[in-house]
Amino acid sequence: MTRHAHRVASTLLLILAAALPLRLAGQVIPSPEDYFGHEMGADRQLVRWDRLVEYYQLIGERSDRVDVRTVGESTLGKPFLVIFVSSPENLANLDAIQAMNRTLQDPRGVSEAEIERAVADGKAIVVQSYGLHSTEVAPSQASAEILYQMATRTDRDMMRILDETVAIQIPMFNPDGNHIVTDWYNRWVGTEYEGSRPPELYHHYIGHDNNRDAFMQNTVESQYGAEILFREWTPQAYIDHHQMGAYGARIFLPPYAEPIRPEADPLVWREMAWYGAHMAYGLEEAGREGVVNAAIYSGWGHFGFHWITPFHNIAGMLTESASASLATPLFVHPEQLTGSRQLPEYEAQTTFPSPWEGGWWTVRDMVINIRIATFMALDVAAKNRDMVLRNAVLKAQRQTQRGLDGETKAYVIPAEQHDPLTAQKMIDKLMGQGITVEQASSDFVHEGRVYGAGTYLVSTAQPKRGVIRWLLGRTFYPQNSYTRRPDGSPIRPYDMSGDVLAEFMGVDVVPVSSNVETALSVVTSRPHPQGAVERGSEGYHISGSLNDAFRAVNMLWDRGVTVHRFVQDHGPHKAGDFWVPDAPDGVVAEVASETGVPFGAMNVDAGAEFAPEATRLRVGMYQRYYGGNMDEGWTRLLLEQFDFPYTTIMDADVLGGDLSEDFDVIILPSDNMEAMLGRSEEDASDTPPDYRSGFGDDGAAALEAFVEAGGTLVTFAGAGDLAIEKFGLDVRNIVAGVPNTEFWAHGSTLRVDVNTDHPLAWGMPEKGLVVFFGASQVYEVTRSSDGEGSHRVASYIDRDILQSGQLDGEDLIANRAAMLSVAHGEGRVVLIGFRTQHRAQTHGTYKFLFNALVGY
Secondary structure, three states, X not given: OOHHHHHHHHHHHHHHHHHOOEEEOOEEEOOHHHHHOOOOOOOOOOOXXXXXXXXXXXXXXXXXXXXXEEEEEOOOOOEEXXXXXXXXXXXXXXXXXXXXXXXXXXXXXXXXXXXXHHHHHOOEEEEEEOOOOOXXXXXXXXXXXHHHHHHHOOOHHHHHHHHHEEEEEEOOOOHHHHHHHHHHHHHHOOOOOOOOOXXXXXXXXXXXXXXXXXXXXXXXXXXXXXXXXXXXXXXXXXXXXXXXXXXXXXXXXXXXXXXXXXXXXXXXXXXXXXXXXXXXXXXXXXXXXXXXXXXXXXXXXXXXXXXXXXXXXXXEEEEEEEOOEOOEOEEEOHHXXXXXXXXXXXXXXXXEOOOOOOEEEOHHHHHHHHHHHXXXXXXXXXXOHHHHHHHHHHHHHHHHHHHHHOOOOEEEEOOOOOOHHHHHHHHHHHHHOOOOOXXXXXXEEEOOEEEOOOOEEEEOOOOOHHHHHHHHOOOEOOOOXXXXXXXXXXXXXXXXXXOOHHHHHOOOXXXXXXXXXXXXXXXXXXOOOOOOEOOEOOEEEEOXXXXXXXXXXXXXXXXXXXXXXXXXXXXXXXXXXXXXXXXXXXXXXHHHHHHOXXXXXXXXXXXXXXXXXXXXXXXXXXXXXXXXXHHHHHHHHHHHHOOOOOEEEOHHHHXXXXXXXXXXXXXXXXXXXXXXXXXXXXXXXXXXXXXXXXXXXXXXXXXXXXXXXXXXXXXXXHHHHHHHHHOOOOXXXXXXXXXOOOOEOOOEEEEEEEOOOOHHHXXXXXXXXXXXXXXXXXXXXXXXXXXXXXXXXXXXXXXOOEEEEOOEOHHHHOOOEEEEEEEEOOEEEEEEOOOOOHXXXXXXXXHHHHHHHEEO
16 A cells, blocks of 8 residues: 555544544443534534543543543642543553653663663653643644544554553643633623633633743642653653634744754754654645744743753644634635744745635634644654654753763852742752752852852753753843844844743852762752741741741731831841741741741840831732733732732722722732723723723822822832823833834843842842843933932842843943832832732742831
């Protein structure tokens, strides 16, 4: 039989398999169409997660090829599934296959014979995930059809896949969002608002940013994904299936466009091209038009799952299908079709040989494309299992050798830190990546610096060298024709210019160029520090340099304990430290154990002059509709992580009365001023009236009245415009309207001087790093610089401002305010020109917010 004839025969078998339910062990596995009453991706039909779970569990019960596991609950309590699909023999031997895979992915200390056995008997591990972004509805629907075919097909291609691979499905990366979107869509089908976007974030906290959380793992969903990808399985390939805009190519496939982020093994990039070409080949073979490779999405992206995995030696990939209007078909006129990055015109090119000519586009179209891409990726891994596994070993060995040979031998995390508990959290994040971390048991000296016992070391001579380099090492965004236009203007990075965990968290990390000679032991359990407790004659002292001091104080307040705060230095105690005169022993022990915060002995009666009683301020935070505001969601998550109580304020609350009766502090997360004030009727016409958001000029006046009556308004980044413009503050954002040829710092970490004498900066180091992103602002006082009533809290340093990322126009912001406190009436506006809580990642600047939420 010729290759083409075999393909045709396989296609016929596929059709028959889809049409006839297979009887296994005496039980019928119904097709999705039989089970749900329509094919997956049918017009105006979305299957909700609870029904999909029932279907997956049914398949798991009736198929010996499928192992459905509930690994936990989502943020809002829905089941989170991971599904293993392979031959019955492989599933019965899954523990042994997992052990062999660990050998292949980290062959350090393993004999050549053991490696050969793992290659001979191991299986290619391929993880694919669906449904991360919930308004991208097709992937979650496609996963049901994919699982059905894997459970029922008996053609040669499928049997090879089952024999040679273990396919791991994450069929719904965001179960809560599927419920939100499906319920919203069904509510409005058949009305003028059909296909409109839900009013709230489709992840309870972080919405679309849920694929920016792979390296911090703030959400439980990210933690489940990381457990599979970084620690338990570390597959040879990973594909995350998404959707993109409607008016370009029909599906994007690997490899990524330029620029790439270097420091991964070259084979990873070749593998992405290899998998992507095979996927594209299958789609072209099936007559699917509009398939593009190596365009649109650059290889330097955020450190979400598909962009961080290449540095784990995984071929980490992305597919992006063109969207419709949720589940409603969309007609695309030919003249609406446009090009993109590395697809300059919507015309045929070598990576885009068959442009789609326009017409009706449906979710069913997307489901077909995603299904083909899913199986073609598995097909290439199955056909080349031996090479895939051998190259897994090769990548790991070469990255380890690069660490041995490279300039940076290790990163040392000194025991002496400004905030040692945050340093421990960083160690936890590194271990969450599956990185090997070691610890010194005694003091040592290296390259002229003394390090204390308990110092951590992360050697670069390990397979995950690439992850280590980008999370701990200073980073510069590439400057070339892929990142600059011919006139020199910058091309915006896909997301961040750098994702340096150590810089975000404010942890001192030292790169060293020679091997550390001291006794080291591998850290085998993730840190959970227990705070020491020592009662003094006057109670307990808590250091204000610890972020977790605020959580400890909140927990004490929850238990009715009185807390004082130092407002000036007094003996060994610093302004910003906390004093607990008395508390039950059990409460102190519980809080110290839960937070890791040490309760030191307080032996001096500070009195009200030095340490008045601290008060818990009443905090409100503005939330709007139109899809929600991710910065608001991240801030909610952060406040809950540190046990700050808060109240969500909607438009009606802003407009409903005297805000000062209910709140002491109101937070405006970073947002566009027009989004807060409200869209025009025309712009909001596709949104149901009850979900049109905005408090207008009356709301701005209510917020100003709140401040004038003595309240504190805290604004992040772009939200500062509202206070500056509507309150008439004598402040100007000096980077507003400046062309990007004159100033550019998107997604970078910049150096600041911190005025630690100001109460908003208590507990901070004098030198700090802030993340400059998107709508970040830089301030000057317009009438009398730093005059009465306006106080700088943080300022950009005078030169060499860039720590990581990219910066043009340094002179414009040198010595200018990054954060201001501006008196207004009896209250104040705290203008934080950056996102001080950026994605719940920037631990190093949390205290700028936390200090505003504690009174005295």
